[in-house]
Amino acid sequence: MTITPDSLTERLRAWRVSPPADPAFRPQVWARLRRSAHVTWVNYLRPHAVVWLFTAIAACGVAAYTGRTAAVIRARVDREVLVSTYLVELDPRVQAGLLSIQP
Amino acid sequence: MKYLVSTLALIVLGAGIFGFVCYRLSCDSALHAAAEKRDAWHWLRQDFHLTDQQFAAIQVVHQAYAGSCVEHCRLIQEATKVRDALTAKPSSPADRVAAEVAVKELRSVCEHALTGHVQKVAALMSVEDGRRYLALMLPKIAAFDHATAPDLQMNHTH
Numbered sequence: 001m002t003i004t005p006d007s008l009t010e011r012l013r014a015w016r017v018s019p020p021a022d023p024a025f026r027p028q029v030w031a032r033l034r035r036s037a038h039v040t041w042v043n044y045l046r047p048h049a050v051v052w053l054f055t056a057i058a059a060c061g062v063a064a065y066t067g068r069t070a071a072v073i074r075a076r077v078d079r080e081v082l083v084s085t086y087l088v089e090l091d092p093r094v095q096a097g098l099l100s101i102q103p
Numbered sequence: 104m105k106y107l108v109s110t111l112a113l114i115v116l117g118a119g120i121f122g123f124v125c126y127r128l129s130c131d132s133a134l135h136a137a138a139e140k141r142d143a144w145h146w147l148r149q150d151f152h153l154t155d156q157q158f159a160a161i162q163v164v165h166q167a168y169a170g171s172c173v174e175h176c177r178l179i180q181e182a183t184k185v186r187d188a189l190t191a192k193p194s195s196p197a198d199r200v201a202a203e204v205a206v207k208e209l210r211s212v213c214e215h216a217l218t219g220h221v222q223k224v225a226a227l228m229s230v231e232d233g234r235r236y237l238a239l240m241l242p243k244i245a246a247f248d249h250a251t252a253p254d255l256q257m258n259h260t261h
Contacts, residue, residue: 039106041106041109041110044106044107044110045106045110052110052114055114056114056117056118059114059115059117059118060117060118060121060122062118062122063118063119063121063122063125064121064122064125066122066126067121067122067123067124067125067126067127067129068125068126068129070126071125071126071127071129071130071131072129074130074135075130075131075134075135077138078131078134078135078137078138079134079138079146079150079239081138081141082134082137082138082141082143082146082150083239083240083243084243085141085143086143086146086147087217087240087243087244089143090165090168090172090217090220090221091172091213091217091244091247
């Protein structure tokens with residue numbers, strides 16, 4: 001069967017959608033809202049436990065790495081200060097004020 | 104939504120506390136205390152695991168070196184004065200170059216003396232600590248970049 005463009009246009013123009021009204025729609029929405037109002041933190045976490053657990057582990061990993069790196073940097077800075085202090089006491093070039101002379 | 108925000112906040116807080124604990128556990132508090140007090144001797148003893156005998160022997164070596172350090176310091180100051188005096192007034196270029204060379208030579212002598220001294224100190228430590236000590240000291244002595252230590256007194260002499 002071939003439909004000419006004119007007849008398709010006519011058909012689309014005449015097409016009407018009239019879905020049957022769902023009488024339970026409104027009560028279902030209200031029931032869902034009431035249920036969500038009584039959700040506890042535990043009830044919220046339970047279905048998302050894997051995601052939150054993974055997030056917590058990742059956050060702790062990043063925090064541990066950051067903390068350790070900060071401690072390593074601080075130790076390096078402290079050691080630099082101490083080496084300089086130590087060498088200043090020993091180096092006659094510094095004691096004599098030869099600060100502006102570069103090799 | 105409120106549980107999402109609360110859970111995120113709890114995780115961030117917990118991770119922050121955990122990170123701080125890791126930082127405190129990884130910190131070398133003895134090293135930091137020595138750095139705050141600028142107590143190089145305490146640091147030397149702690150960081151290089153010196154026994155009482157090693158520490159005493161190193162102090163003896165330091166005292167022996169101190170004499171030559173004073174002498175080198177005096178010679179450098181004299182040579183620097185001569186050089187500065189020649190630079191300040193009209194003088195022959197040859198004299199100025201000679202004075203500059205004299206200062207550089209003394210500087211080189213001091214560098215060698217200090218290098219020899221730290222090698223003697225390293226020899227008194229355990230092999231591993233001695234190696235670590237030299238790895239810290241020798242590049243600084245060669246580069247002369249410890250001259251700008253935070254507590255340096257510019258006019259200090261022995």
